[in-house]
Every structure is written in structure tokens, then in C-alpha cells.
Amino acid sequence: ARSLRRKMLKVVALGVAFGGVAFGLSPRCAVVRPRGAVRMGVEGVLRRALREEKRFSLAVDRGGTDRTLARVVTLKRGDVVQVTRKRRGSTDLVSNHAFDLDAKSLLANATEVKLDVDGLRYRVRGDGKVARTKRRTMREEENVAHDRKKRRVLSDEAPFLLRLGLVDDSGRPRPGRERKLAQVRRFVEILYHALPGAPTTLIECGSGRGYLSFAAHDLWQGNATVVGVERRQALVDEANDLATELYGGGTTPGTPTTLRFLHGDVEDFFQNPSALLSDAVHNNTEAVVVVALHACDSATDDALYAAVLANASAIFASPCCHKELRPQLDARVRELKRVTGRPLEPHESALLELGRHGLQLHKTAEMLTDTMRGLLLEIAGYDAPKMLEWVASDHTPRNTLLVATKKKKKGDVDALRARLRHLAAYYGITTHRLATCLGESLLDPSSETTTAATTKTTKTTKTTLVAATKPPPPRVVPHRMAPPEEEREHSVVSNRV
Numbered sequence: 001a002r003s004l005r006r007k008m009l010k011v012v013a014l015g016v017a018f019g020g021v022a023f024g025l026s027p028r029c030a031v032v033r034p035r036g037a038v039r040m041g042v043e044g045v046l047r048r049a050l051r052e053e054k055r056f057s058l059a060v061d062r063g064g065t066d067r068t069l070a071r072v073v074t075l076k077r078g079d080v081v082q083v084t085r086k087r088r089g090s091t092d093l094v095s096n097h098a099f100d101l102d103a104k105s106l107l108a109n110a111t112e113v114k115l116d117v118d119g120l121r122y123r124v125r126g127d128g129k130v131a132r133t134k135r136r137t138m139r140e141e142e143n144v145a146h147d148r149k150k151r152r153v154l155s156d157e158a159p160f161l162l163r164l165g166l167v168d169d170s171g172r173p174r175p176g177r178e179r180k181l182a183q184v185r186r187f188v189e190i191l192y193h194a195l196p197g198a199p200t201t202l203i204e205c206g207s208g209r210g211y212l213s214f215a216a217h218d219l220w221q222g223n224a225t226v227v228g229v230e231r232r233q234a235l236v237d238e239a240n241d242l243a244t245e246l247y248g249g250g251t252t253p254g255t256p257t258t259l260r261f262l263h264g265d266v267e268d269f270f271q272n273p274s275a276l277l278s279d280a281v282h283n284n285t286e287a288v289v290v291v292a293l294h295a296c297d298s299a300t301d302d303a304l305y306a307a308v309l310a311n312a313s314a315i316f317a318s319p320c321c322h323k324e325l326r327p328q329l330d331a332r333v334r335e336l337k338r339v340t341g342r343p344l345e346p347h348e349s350a351l352l353e354l355g356r357h358g359l360q361l362h363k364t365a366e367m368l369t370d371t372m373r374g375l376l377l378e379i380a381g382y383d384a385p386k387m388l389e390w391v392a393s394d395h396t397p398r399n400t401l402l403v404a405t406k407k408k409k410k411g412d413v414d415a416l417r418a419r420l421r422h423l424a425a426y427y428g429i430t431t432h433r434l435a436t437c438l439g440e441s442l443l444d445p446s447s448e449t450t451t452a453a454t455t456k457t458t459k460t461t462k463t464t465l466v467a468a469t470k471p472p473p474p475r476v477v478p479h480r481m482a483p484p485e486e487e488r489e490h491s492v493v494s495n496r497v
Contacts, residue, residue: 042115042122042130047103049117053079056117063111065089070106153192153219154185159246160214179395180211186391187293187316188215194403195314198223200287203310205229205266205303206295210239216291217259222247228261236263266302288312294320294398301433304373308380308438315382315404318390319370324433326365332428333361347426368427370400375420376434377404379413 049056058070065088073082073096081101085093107113113124123131156171166181168174173181198220204213207228217226230236239261247259290307292300300319307315333355336348344352354360374385382404390401417440424430424442435442 042113042124043103043107045117045122046106046115050081050099050101050103053099054117055079056115058106058116059114060107060110061112062109068106070101152185153189154215155218158215158218160218160242163242163246164209164211164214166211182395183293183391184211184215187212187291187318188219190388190390190401190403191216191289191291191316192219194316195289199289199313201225201227202289202291203227203229203306203312205290205292205306206231206299207235207239207261209235210242210261212291212293213239213259213261214243217243217247222258224258226259229264229266230261231263231265233263236261266299266306289314289316291315292317294318294396296320297323298433301373301437304377304434305437308377311406313406315377315385315402317402318398319366319373319400319402320398322362322366322369324431325369325427325429326362328429328431329355329361329365329368329427335428351427364427366400368423368429369432370402372420372423372429372432373402373434374404375416375423376432376438376440378411379416379420379440380438381407381410383407 046056046058048054055072056070057072058068060068060070062068067086069084069086071082072079075096079099080096081099082094082096083101083106087093110124113122115122125131156167161167161181162169165174166177166184202213202216202224204210204216204227207213207230210228210230213226213228216224228236228239230239243259243261288307288310290303290310290312292303295303295317297320300317303317304315329351333352336344336352336355339348354364370387374387377385383406385402385404388401388403389399391399393399420435420440421442421444424432425444430442432442
């Protein structure tokens, strides 16, 4: 009885499904033949849409690499049909037409067709069956507008962009400021996607006019305290005045404002990071983020060290010029050129070849500086930093971004120190600003002892040799009459000797 009952239920279900398909009761069925499609097919639906100048979207696949797209767009002169022919390996061909297009030519040799019109989607697959499904009607401005507004993390209407001279009254980039505007927008996008939410405090080291500080404040709508540190008093006063005008509040630490700028070097806050951090941050130091955009030379190292002292949860730094290691590389190249008693090691020969070209040696110094910074941050308790090309090189050649986040588990610090010292010895580097700040030596401990003993012995030997070879003091001859000719010749020879 149960088996018979199941069979009867199956028969009833199949009958209902067949009846629904036959009478068009299920508009979402994959093989439905709607009345309009049965009567005139997709070509007729498209022809009627063109004749009545309806808004539609068409996609025609012809197999292989040929594909045609057509949609109604709104231009200044009115609605037109925009046809795009896509060809793999070649440039797309885009053309605008009136509504008197031939529907048959658009659908010629089609293997699959998708047509959206009147809120419905018609689809023809390879088997020739016509399907009609309901679809959500797109918003009118998204469906027909030809000029689409870009979705940006940083709004074009942000008031500080106009006040800082990055855009004009119409919101367009000012001539000559396009690159700076692109950098600020891209940096803010990276902050938005990299951080799960607004941090408690964001510190910008070397804030300048405060482009990033204002952008970060606008991004999080005042939910994060943004502090800019700058050594030029005039820029600090200008930025604080603008922050007060735009967002209100005070401009000194401890006031309710969430955007302020402080005067001084980053070094001034090394021993007293509480000058930058509010009381709330001291209770939750994991919510501190430090950013630095194009801090010159070792100022980037100072910003990284300030981030370590502040126990920052994330660091975003884009270095500028790299001048500290280049003289050391030059000295190493000169030293290798003077080697005569032994053959050069392979890595020494490679460095000597790089030394023949100043540009290549300069780029090597840049890469070496940032690589050592990454290792030093790992030693300080951060994950291996990511090196990103955060903006196109035509906006700025200094387009490397270092991103580091706090480690959840401690790593093998001794192994990291060994890697750092090996890298420094490979290129002959003895000093690095960030290593000095963190108290990390770039020399191997055993070699340091040997070097110290050798230096002491060398100094003693040099002192002995100097004492042994020191010429006697010149003999002082009292004023007297000129000596005879024979004695005069003897005096000249002695003076020469």
C-alpha cells in the first residue's frame, strides 16, 4: 500500500508540473514558452522594443571569440542604442545608432541570446528553446546612464579637498594636483579595505598639510581620533585652523575634537608616546594605527620606531628617498675594487658589477633599506610586512607601501636576527637607523668580539710603529755666520734626509 501510494503521488506531481508548463503557470520554469515568444520569438520581441523605443539590454554570443552587446543609453541628444562588438585579442568596437536597427542582423548566427526588456529576461540557448524569467528591474539611472559616477571611498564632495586646493569648486582636480589627489584617494582606500573598522587613534608622522589626516577623519566620520605630527609650525597652525573651521572643537590635546595636529619631531615623542595617545588608547593600545606618507630618508625609520613604542596594531608607511645605505654600499664597492690578493666571492663580484652603474646601486640601496626595515619589524613583534605598489608610478616613483600588523604569536627572534645580520654582511652594511633605534646590532656577536680585539691590537701596533719610525726633531741651529761651503752641503743633505 505504501509503495502504491508513493507511485500515485509521483504521478500526481508529474501531472501538475506538466500542466503548469503547458498553461504557462510557472514563469520561472527553464523551458517555458511564453505567448509572446511563441508567437514571434525573441527576434519579434526585439523588433517590437526597437519600434516602440523601449529600454532594453541585449547580449548575443556567436561562439568562439565574437560577442555583441547592445543597450539603450542616454546622451545629450537623447536615447540611442549603443552596440559593442567584443573580439578577443582586439579592441572593442563601440558605435551608437538610432532605433531603426535591423533586429535580424543583430541576432544573426547567434548561439545564445539574452534579452532584457519590460522587466523580463528572454533567453535562447543552443537547443533553440526560449525561456522567460522574471528579473529585478534595475534602477533607471544605472540602466541607461552613459556617464556613470565612480564609487569612491573618499567622497568628491569632501570639504577639505577644496580648502586644501586639491579640487576646484566643481569637484574636478585642480591642474597640477591630480597626482596628489590620486595618492590620497588610493591611500584611504587601502586603509578602508585593510582595517576591519575605525581604530581608536590614527597617528600620521610627518603630516605636512594634513592630506591623509583629513582624509582619514572624513573616512571614519570622526569615530577615530586622528593626530598629525609635523615639525613645521606654520603648517601645524594652518591645519589646526582648518580643522577647527570644518569640524569645530579645540586644537590641543585633551579637547573633544577628533582631529588635531601637534608640533615637533617624531623623535620628541619616542620616550613619551602618551603625548600622542589619549587615555582611552592607553587602555586599548591594540587600536592604534600609524601611517607615514613619504617621510624623507630616516624619518620613515623614526615613524616605524614610534609605531613600535606606541604598540600600534597596524603600520602603513610609504618611504621616500633612501640616503642612509648608499654611502655604505659605495664604500663597499671601493673596498672590493682594491682587493688583489684573493679572488672575489660570487656575491662580491655581483655587487662590484652593480657598482659600475650608479642608478642600479641606488635602486639596490632602496630595496635593501626596505627589506631590512621589514626584518626589523618582524623582530619587534610584527608579522612579515607586505610590500605593495600602492599607486601607479606615473603618480609618484615612490610607490612602495609597507604594511605591517601586530603578531598574535611570538616567532623565532634569534633566527630573524641571524637573517638580518647575514643580509647586512652580504652587502657590507654596518648601520641602519631603525636598527639603532631598536637596539639591534647588524654585526655577528662573535665577529664583534674579534673585530674589537683586532682593532685594539691594530691600534697598539700602529702606536709602536709610529713611535719607531717617528723622525727625530729638527736640530735648532743658533743664528751665526754662514758656514763654510763643505759644512753647508752637509747641512742641506741632512735636512733632505
